[in-house]
Amino acid sequence: MSENGKVYLIGAGPGDPGLVTVRARELLESADVIVYDYLANNKLLEWTRPDAEKVYVGKSAGRHSIPQDEIEEILVERAQKGLQVVRLKGGDPFVFGRGGEEVRELEMDQIPYEIVPGVTAALASAAYAGIPLSHRDYSSSITFLTGHENPEKHELHIDFRNYAKGKGTLCVYMGIGQLPRIVAELKEGGMNGTTPVGIIEWATLNRQRSVFGTIDSILSDLEASGIGAPAMVIIGEVVGKRAKTEWFEGRPLFGKRIVVPRARQQAGELTRMLEENGAEVIELPFIEIVPAFDAKLVSEIFAGIAVYEWIIFTSANGVRQFFELFYKAYEDIRCLGPMRVAAVGAATAREIEKHRIKVDLIPKKANADALAEELIEQEGLEGIQVLVVTGNLNREGLVNTLETEGRAIVDTLPLYATRKAKLAEDPVATDIRKRGADLVLFTSSSTVRSYVEQSKYLQAEPGASKAAYASIGPQTSKTLKENGLDIAFEASESSLDHYVKDTISFFKQTTDPKQH
Secondary structure, X not given: OOOOOEEEEEEOEOOOHHHOOHHHHHHHHHOOEEEEOOOOOHHHHHHOOOXXXXXXXXXXXXXXXXXXXXXXXXXXXXXXXXXXXXXXXXXXXXXXXXXXXXXXXXXXXXXXXXXXXXXXXXXXXXXXXXXXXXXXXXXXXEEEEXXXXXXXXXXXXXXXXXHOOOOOEEEEEOOOOOHHHHHHHHHHOOOOOOOEEEEEEOOOOOOOEEEEEEOOOHHHHHHHHOOOOOEEEEEOHHHHHOOOOOOOOOOOOOOOEEEEEOOOOOHHHHHHHHHHOOOEEEEEOOEEEEEOOOHHHHHHHHHXXXXXXXXXXXXXXXXXXXXXXXXXXXXXXXXXXXXXXXXOOHHHHHHHHOOOOOOOEOOOOOOHHHHHHHHHHHHOOOOOEEEEXXXXXXXXXXXXXXXXXXXXXXXXXXXXXXXXXXXXXXXXXXXXHHHEOOXXXXXXXXXXXXXXXXXXXXXXXXXXXXXXXXXXXXXXXXXXXXXXXXXXXXXXXXXXXXXXXXXXXXXXXXXXXXXX
16 A cells, blocks of 8 residues: 555657646646656756656667566655656557556555546547548448557557448547558448548657558558557547648748757747747757756855845746745745845746746847846945856956945856756757758857767768758858858847748749749
8 A cells, every 4th residue: 555655647649848837847846756657758857856757668679668667666666755756658548558457456556546548649630730620421330440459569450350330430549550451451342443541640749640541542642641649639620620721830940850958048039939930959068057056155145045136047047946945944935134136047937936936037139248237227236235147157357246246245156057968868868869850050159169069960961951051140150151150040139039930932032933
């Protein structure tokens, strides 16, 4: 019997993190242990606590997935220790997800559990490909089938001939490997060779691809497309009635792989804007953020935290580390006192606002010098106590300005360190080498220098596409030229909005001969 331990079987949905339920996110944010598989988007792990244990039980290079009985043993063992355990499964736990087997084991061991449904692949694939699974004129039934019931044995047990004459829609999970046999059995059962078929790979992600054909043509259509697993096969007249407007795959950057170096706070915002326009974004981590602080200094500052009239956060990383430590010392946010809060930029401000704290000052230009100047000009800091939360990078300029020009009394609280990421075995770098990219968007001179320093780990392998290089502004362009890198284009203005618009224009010109 567990001592307050509990297991949550959560559907991670089809891939897009935006399709995860609110309840699922709440549990991910609070769980002690996350047990996840191949089809659960790794971005969901960014919502978890830094100290949460993460156990991967899916497939990886050189080995098969962990056997089901071992997964169940992990769930039971962690729960019996009193831990809150999330079992994160692609799609929905109870639709070909072996959730029933895991529930049975939990009940046998008297482990409390909760089931959180997820958007299953059939619904998501159809929606993102514009296919109405039901239609009052063409399909009044929907059948979910699996290409093989046991993913470990890869055997087909369903006789598809039994489903050949119905007028409903067939949704086949895990059917790519067995598609020749599935098609053959449907034809043997009497299905018309002109029946429409759609196959959607990596549905809801910006790497989604689709191919459409008929029962007679789909095998050759699939081979020509290069599409593979994971993919959903949808069969029925409704496939031919799919929407004419490709609302998902028709976005301007769809199908483009764009690398965004992550050496600046703005990378997250740039990624969001590119993904909204359909790009598959690969965030390349040139730096790693690690906690690094003096515990005695933290204790001293927290003990007198209410004396500060201003607290200045220079980065989102500092915000996250500060509040992680603060909540260990205090349970109530009101213990911060009546201080006012300044942030060096919008990204940092958003991180602060997650704690329901109003940000009193964000400089018009997102840099420390501008923050110091505006703070002094608007507030007058003489004799005022100020706390600057920062990392290990040099912030002496900010502190000196506040002290010498503002005559403030300034304390600094370094909470994290930045160090160069090791790209040799980084999975993102490996993906870039194997699959290549279409474009690298440099957001600063420092990202250019980091890229050049570690370029040997980013060279595209034979057959992989080689990326073009773009610059956000004149200084970044200058650094690109100094390092011998050709510039495909420079943003018309040094802002993210213009950078994204110019990226769309660049790809339109390279694919549309009329634009040359």
